[in-house]
Amino acid sequence: MGRKxxxxxxxxxxxxxxxxxxxxxxxxxxxxxxxxxxIRYERAVPQSVVCMPSRSTILTGQHPATHGVWMNGVPxxxxxxxxxxxLRTAGYRTALVGKSHFEPFFDPFMRFPDNALSARGTTPAxxxxxxxxxxxxxxxxxxxxxxYSRWLRSEHPEAVSMFYPTVDRELRVNAAGGGDTGAPQVQxxxxxxxxxxxxxxADRTIAWLESLxxxxxxxxxxxxxxxxxxxxxxxxxxxxxxxxxVPLPDGFPExxxxxxxxxxxxxxxxxxxxxxxxxSNYEAPAEWVPAxxxxxxxxxxxxxxxxxCELIDEALGRVLGAVSARGWADDLDxxxxxxxxxxxxxxGLLFKGPYHVDALMRLPLIWRPAPSRRIPPxxxxxxxxxxxxxxxICEVAGLEPPGWMQGQALPTGVGAGxxxxxxxxxxxxxxxxxxxxxxxRDGWVCTTYLPGTVHDGxxxxxxxxxxxxxxxxxxxxxxxxxxxxxxxxxDLLDAQPPSRRPRPDLEAPV
Amino acid sequence: MTPRRxxxxxxxxxxxxxxxxxxxxxxxxxxxEWFPGIEKVTVDGDSRTVTTAAGLPxxxxxxxxxxxxxxxxxxLSTPAIRDHLSTLxxxxxxxxxxxxxxxADAEPxxxxxxxxxxxxxxxxxxxxLVESAG
Numbered sequence: 029m030g031r032k033x034x035x036x037x038x039x040x041x042x043x044x045x046x047x048x049x050x051x052x053x054x055x056x057x058x059x060x061x062x063x064x065x066x067i068r069y070e071r072a073v074p075q076s077v078v079c080m081p082s083r084s085t086i087l088t089g090q091h092p093a094t095h096g097v098w099m100n101g102v103p104x105x106x107x108x109x110x111x112x113x114x115l116r117t118a119g120y121r122t123a124l125v126g127k128s129h130f131e132p133f134f135d136p137f138m139r140f141p142d143n144a145l146s147a148r149g150t151t152p153a154x155x156x157x158x159x160x161x162x163x164x165x166x167x168x169x170x171x172x173x174x175x176y177s178r179w180l181r182s183e184h185p186e187a188v189s190m191f192y193p194t195v196d197r198e199l200r201v202n203a204a205g206g207g208d209t210g211a212p213q214v215q216x217x218x219x220x221x222x223x224x225x226x227x228x229x230a231d232r233t234i235a236w237l238e239s240l241x242x243x244x245x246x247x248x249x250x251x252x253x254x255x256x257x258x259x260x261x262x263x264x265x266x267x268x269x270x271x272x273x274v275p276l277p278d279g280f281p282e283x284x285x286x287x288x289x290x291x292x293x294x295x296x297x298x299x300x301x302x303x304x305x306x307x308s309n310y311e312a313p314a315e316w317v318p319a320x321x322x323x324x325x326x327x328x329x330x331x332x333x334x335x336x337c338e339l340i341d342e343a344l345g346r347v348l349g350a351v352s353a354r355g356w357a358d359d360l361d362x363x364x365x366x367x368x369x370x371x372x373x374x375x376g377l378l379f380k381g382p383y384h385v386d387a388l389m390r391l392p393l394i395w396r397p398a399p400s401r402r403i404p405p406x407x408x409x410x411x412x413x414x415x416x417x418x419x420x421i422c423e424v425a426g427l428e429p430p431g432w433m434q435g436q437a438l439p440t441g442v443g444a445g446x447x448x449x450x451x452x453x454x455x456x457x458x459x460x461x462x463x464x465x466x467x468x469r470d471g472w473v474c475t476t477y478l479p480g481t482v483h484d485g486x487x488x489x490x491x492x493x494x495x496x497x498x499x500x501x502x503x504x505x506x507x508x509x510x511x512x513x514x515x516x517x518x519d520l521l522d523a524q525p526p527s528r529r530p531r532p533d534l535e536a537p538v
Numbered sequence: 539m540t541p542r543r544x545x546x547x548x549x550x551x552x553x554x555x556x557x558x559x560x561x562x563x564x565x566x567x568x569x570x571e572w573f574p575g576i577e578k579v580t581v582d583g584d585s586r587t588v589t590t591a592a593g594l595p596x597x598x599x600x601x602x603x604x605x606x607x608x609x610x611x612x613x614l615s616t617p618a619i620r621d622h623l624s625t626l627x628x629x630x631x632x633x634x635x636x637x638x639x640x641x642a643d644a645e646p647x648x649x650x651x652x653x654x655x656x657x658x659x660x661x662x663x664x665x666x667l668v669e670s671a672g
Contacts, residue, residue: 101655134648137575137656138591147592173592199618199648200540307540310648314540458544458647533548535655537648 031398032351032360033115033247033424035417037086038340039079039127039168039256040380041366043072043390045337053274053334058345059394062362064405066396067440071411073449073468074368077380077388078311079129079256080104080538082367082414087111087130087158089418089433091450091525096532097130098454100311103140103535104130104158105528109432111418112159115247115425123162123236126229126251130158132536133172134199143173150175160249164232166225168194168253169260175232176225190219192258196315199537202258203313207332208271211325212316212378213257214332221262225253226336230343234350242354247421250347252340255370257379259332261339268338271324271331279374279387279498280326284319287376293502295477295487297382297462298375308462308482309455310537312379319376326373333372358400361424363417365393374498382453384466384475384489385499389451395420395438403440410445411468412438434525450523456534467520473499474516488513543621544647546654549639550661554668556630559638560608562668563626566600572667573660586612614644614653621645624653638664 043049047056048063075085081092084104088095088111095108116122131140138144141157142165150164157163166176169191180187192215196202207214221227233250240246254261281287291298300306304317344364351360369388371377380388393412397403415435422429423437439445453464463478471493479485488504490513495501503509552559562568566586570576578589584600601623602611608628615622622644629637640657644650 101651132655134652134655135575136590136592136594136596136652137573139575139656139659144591198542198646199652200646457651458541533655533658534651535658537651 031245031425032356033120033421034347034351034360034362035247035249035421036344036362036364037083037249037251038337038366039251039253040368040370041255041337041392042369042372042387043392045255045334046392048394049392053269053330054337054341056337056341058341058348059364059392062364062396063394065399066362066394067403067406067408067438069393069395069412069438070407070409071468072365072391072393072414073389073411073451074391074414075451077368077384077451077453078309079367080132083129084108086367086414086417089415089429089435091415091434092452092454093527094434094525096528098531099456099534100309100538101132101134101534101536102532103132105532108158109430110159111421111433112247112249113156114159114422114427114430116156116159116161118425118427119245120425121162121240121244121246122156122160122248123164123233123246124160124249124251125162125164125233125236126166126249127253128163128165128251129167133167133538134536135173138173146174146178162236164236166229166253168256168258169225171195176228179228180223184223187219187223190217191215192217192260194258198314200314201311203315207259207328209322209325209328211259211321211329212313213259214328215258215260216263216266217260219262221264221339224262224339226339226343229253230346233347237347237350237354242356245425247425250344252343254340255333255336257370259329259336261332261335265335265339266332268335269331271328274327274331274334276323276326277330277373280323280376282323284376290500291375294489295483297482300482301381302376306460306482308457308460309381310457312381316378318378321373321376321378329378330372333370359398361398362396363394363420364396365414365417366391367414382455382462382464384451384453384464384473385491386497389466389468389473397424397440406441408439408442408445410439410443411449412445413449416446448519448523450520450525465520465524467516467523469516469519472512472516474513474520476517476520488517490516541647543643543645544650545641545643546650547639547641548654548658548661549637550665551631551635551637552665552668553635554672555634556608556628556636558672559636559664559668560605560628562664563628563638564603564605564608564610566603566610566612572664573656574663575656619644619646619649622649622653624657
């Protein structure tokens, strides 16, 4: 029997949305069981907190500066390396089902291969694209050029208008509110569950698995678009959780004064976004003012998010059932993670942006090695990065991680792992430039700001993760922490990865 | 708040004389040769229709086609765009090379980035095409 590898990613999912990580809203027994049988990482950190750079890091095993996708809207260069290509070359059957997002979605000229493929079929031109011989793609709803939206328009055209329109008439991320509380990116969606993209991704994954011969090695990246906004899961499923009974997160102080006091101790773009005078990145709705967020809106968003997480868990369970039915269960490695987090009310904010705190930076990551390998279960506390996923998969496949990978295989027990994990933010959009460099090391998260149009390069953030798990106390200017701050910044700047030259252009909003 | 209107520019330096580059850029019927994703072009006076690889027909009005300044300007009119003006300039750098600039001004702002983003790839294609022919 050959080796089978399933990489499961979600989109914009927080660490604390899984039961095994202490989550109390969503029931996630499938992921919890994988964690029980495998290795659960307590501090998995992305190298970018937005989709395209982070997904490109997962695929290449490189930092954003090196693979070149320095912000959303920059396509992953055609010559970027891919661990999936290594597997394909080694004889693996390879597939990506769901959200890829290595290339922009806004593409009226159909220049990008993912979009062009979706119009043509599921086999890329030349037999593979970025190492995948089979691609069936989806994003957050019925809009767009990808396989799922084409399928929906073709098979269930009446469902297209049921979904929340992700962009507004200005082609910006939509700020329109809905549901019971008027929260942004929320809508009651009457779509039947079996037509929703979560189940579609599982269905298409199962169909591909069923097309394989029993003895083949295979790798499948199953990539769910949820629980990324819009928060419009099938309304039939909303009976699972009554938002009125959802507790407010610890990171959402109910007192507005308290929220603003915390934000005012951080670099100024926090406050500017909060009060609606600066939106530095395309990913946040341009017309939404975070200061208007109510406690009930946080409750409703979190209820909807939790339902989406439950649907993903159930879909994953179906796929694992299909794997078992093929007799492959004992040889299956599963890695479950996401690309970045989501505020979900922390600090009075939703969505994401240039904010390097746990809401966006602490991710779910579970590796359940194939039972036949008899690797004992563990919980790893030391920080690891999404950059470590590619070398891990190489190792699972029995391939030596190549020199172009900048991470290292995930540790399987206590006491191992990388010394430091780096994260970067760069955005330059409509005259606003913001640049952050962050290190996670020794229980600290330290961010330094490079000069841009909002910062002069002297700003920073320093958090003690043990004493301040919610990152509400910025110690950057604390004289007592000056020594550790200087040490972390020196290490951070010394460890910066090489940059791709010339820097690829921004080619689309997202 | 993000602006409703934006101006986004891309440029490329090409190791060929400005007149050579202008002979291609200044001919509105030849845009499909160097702009990836444009599959078909028809020109009728100052009206041009391009059809993208997505099957989307785009109606354009040619505003300026000035061989002396080597400037080409056009406006797109589609329901998704309230206002638009794209400007291509070919600057003679005096050493047998030239600089080609492609600026898109549009409302809504997102469209300026969508057009200029595609234009950036087009300028790279233009350079490859012209330099390899040299």
